[in-house]
Amino acid sequence: MTIEEFGRRLRAREVTAEHVTDGCLRRIETDNPRLNAFILVMADDARRQALEADKALAAGRDRGPLHGVPISIKDLLDMRGLPTTAASRVRDGHLANRDAAAITHLRQAGAVFIGKTNLHEFAFGTTSEDSAFGPARNPHDPARSPGGSSGGSAASVAAGMALASIGTDTGGSIRIPAAACGTVGLKPSIGEVSIDGVVPLSRTLDHVGPLTQTVSDACLVYHALLGDGRVTPPAPMPLHGVRLAVLRRYFCDVLEDEVRARFESALDRLRAGGAHVDDIDIHHATDIASVYLHIVLSDAAAYHATALETMPERYTPPVRLRLEMGRYILAEDYVRALEGRELLRREVDAALAQHDALVLPTLPIPAPPLGANSVEVGATTEPVRNLMLRLTQLFNVTGHPAISIPSGRTSAGMPCALQLVGCRMQTDALLRVALTCEPHVSSEVRS
Amino acid sequence: MTIDAWLQAAIADAERRGLPELRPALEALARATTALRAADFNDHADT
Numbered sequence: 001m002t003i004e005e006f007g008r009r010l011r012a013r014e015v016t017a018e019h020v021t022d023g024c025l026r027r028i029e030t031d032n033p034r035l036n037a038f039i040l041v042m043a044d045d046a047r048r049q050a051l052e053a054d055k056a057l058a059a060g061r062d063r064g065p066l067h068g069v070p071i072s073i074k075d076l077l078d079m080r081g082l083p084t085t086a087a088s089r090v091r092d093g094h095l096a097n098r099d100a101a102a103i104t105h106l107r108q109a110g111a112v113f114i115g116k117t118n119l120h121e122f123a124f125g126t127t128s129e130d131s132a133f134g135p136a137r138n139p140h141d142p143a144r145s146p147g148g149s150s151g152g153s154a155a156s157v158a159a160g161m162a163l164a165s166i167g168t169d170t171g172g173s174i175r176i177p178a179a180a181c182g183t184v185g186l187k188p189s190i191g192e193v194s195i196d197g198v199v200p201l202s203r204t205l206d207h208v209g210p211l212t213q214t215v216s217d218a219c220l221v222y223h224a225l226l227g228d229g230r231v232t233p234p235a236p237m238p239l240h241g242v243r244l245a246v247l248r249r250y251f252c253d254v255l256e257d258e259v260r261a262r263f264e265s266a267l268d269r270l271r272a273g274g275a276h277v278d279d280i281d282i283h284h285a286t287d288i289a290s291v292y293l294h295i296v297l298s299d300a301a302a303y304h305a306t307a308l309e310t311m312p313e314r315y316t317p318p319v320r321l322r323l324e325m326g327r328y329i330l331a332e333d334y335v336r337a338l339e340g341r342e343l344l345r346r347e348v349d350a351a352l353a354q355h356d357a358l359v360l361p362t363l364p365i366p367a368p369p370l371g372a373n374s375v376e377v378g379a380t381t382e383p384v385r386n387l388m389l390r391l392t393q394l395f396n397v398t399g400h401p402a403i404s405i406p407s408g409r410t411s412a413g414m415p416c417a418l419q420l421v422g423c424r425m426q427t428d429a430l431l432r433v434a435l436t437c438e439p440h441v442s443s444e445v446r447s
Numbered sequence: 448m449t450i451d452a453w454l455q456a457a458i459a460d461a462e463r464r465g466l467p468e469l470r471p472a473l474e475a476l477a478r479a480t481t482a483l484r485a486a487d488f489n490d491h492a493d494t
Contacts, residue, residue, distance in 0.1 A: 286482075287482065287488075294479070294480070294483060317468075321472055324472075328453075328460075328473060333480055333483060336486075336489045339489065340483065340489075
């Protein structure tokens with residue numbers, strides 16, 4: 001059930017928040033042992049909040065589109081009175097004394113908090129397998145990763161354990177798991193949604209955003225996160241006349257065959273529907289990974305410096321090693337990366353000057369098997385982490401809003417996804433383009 | 448500081464700190480730093 005459908009049926013008295021919340025809790029009971037999507041299930045609190053939402057509505061107090069909606073929260077956001085584990089033993093004993101700003105806004109919008117979801121430790125990974133609570137798993141194939149770092153969030157939405165989830169995205173950590181699990185994932189423009197009360201990975205690159213079943217639902221949750229809990233999604237625009245630019249060079253150089261086929265057939269459907277589709281280049285695309293790496297490693301090392309000295313054994317070994325790398329980066333190279341960031345930002349701005357959105361796949365591969373360190377794509381073998389970040393990290397570096405939409409499945413049934421990127425500080429305009437493109441992009445999934 | 452000099456110092460420090468397993472990660476980072484300094488927006492970088 002989508003949030004929109006829930007809202008219609010709730011206000012028509014066909015369902016109650018209590019009934020739908022109970023349904024999510026039953027699904028958690030059945031599927032969470034297999035998927036490990038949740039670190040904490042808040043069954044009693046969720047039932048109480050749902051009952052209060054039903055009573056409030058009966059009394060004529062309607063908080064808007066998220067009223068009574070069961071939502072899961074990545075366990076990187078503070079919720080008062082609860083531990084924020086960040087999926088790490090480093091956080092043992094932590095208890096949040098206040099809500100993250102995003103949580104405050106969701107409470108005001110009437111959301112029901114159903115639980116806190118599993119993630120890659122400290123959000124520093126793309127597979128959600130390095131977690132103090134064990135790996136999260138993909139609902140489409142539990143032997144595969146749900147993506148990361150917001151893997152438990154994506155799995156919870158894809159498996160019907162929540163109607164939406166809140167994730168964070170520093171290099172693709174909302175869009176990557178959304179793509180791997182077949183949900184929608186929105187990274188808003190940088191700075192729009194407050195990161196106050198969120199355990200940082202990189203203050204330079206961190207974003208908060210929603211994972212949902214549809215673009216309309218992403219729009220509703222995004223506005224609630226901004227504190228505009230009563231905004232309804234805009235009407236789609238006519239596809240005829242929508243101007244899209246495909247990022248080809250570098251971005252489409254390394255794609256698994258079925259991912260490429262789904263991407264090209266989505267583009268064909270958009271063209272057939274009347275969209276104008278060009279190709280365009282980002283001149284310095286080959287510099288993206290080195291720019292991103294020097295920023296994220298330095299920022300993460302700065303935040304973790306004390307814990308790396310005092311309790312290094314509490315990190316999972318791969319995350320500890322990644323954090324240690326950042327301690328060796330020279331200040332001069334960090335500054336060079338920041339210069340590269342400005343250049344890339346100008347190049348993405350320029351690519352968008354004549355277009356409504358940029359288009360590229362979200363992931364170059366379907367969700368990888370858990371435990372895989374590298375994957376073969378055509379004639380090359382690439383590290384899983386590099387591949388999974390390859391198409392998303394640019395827009396953390398530049399701050400442009402980006403959304404991942406399901407675009408079909410492989411012959412093995414694994415989701416593929418397409419990414420749309422809009423102008424900075426124009427997330428609503430991007431959402432309108434996404435609403436317009438969604439029925440064409442997602443048609444294989446829904447048939 | 449050249450990347451070679453930086454890498455040797457970083458590996459030595461990691462080994463001194465009991466982290467020899469950091470060596471392949473530092474070598475990968477050195478390749479990324481080489482690419483960063485070689486970018487045309489970093490004309491004055493010492494490689």
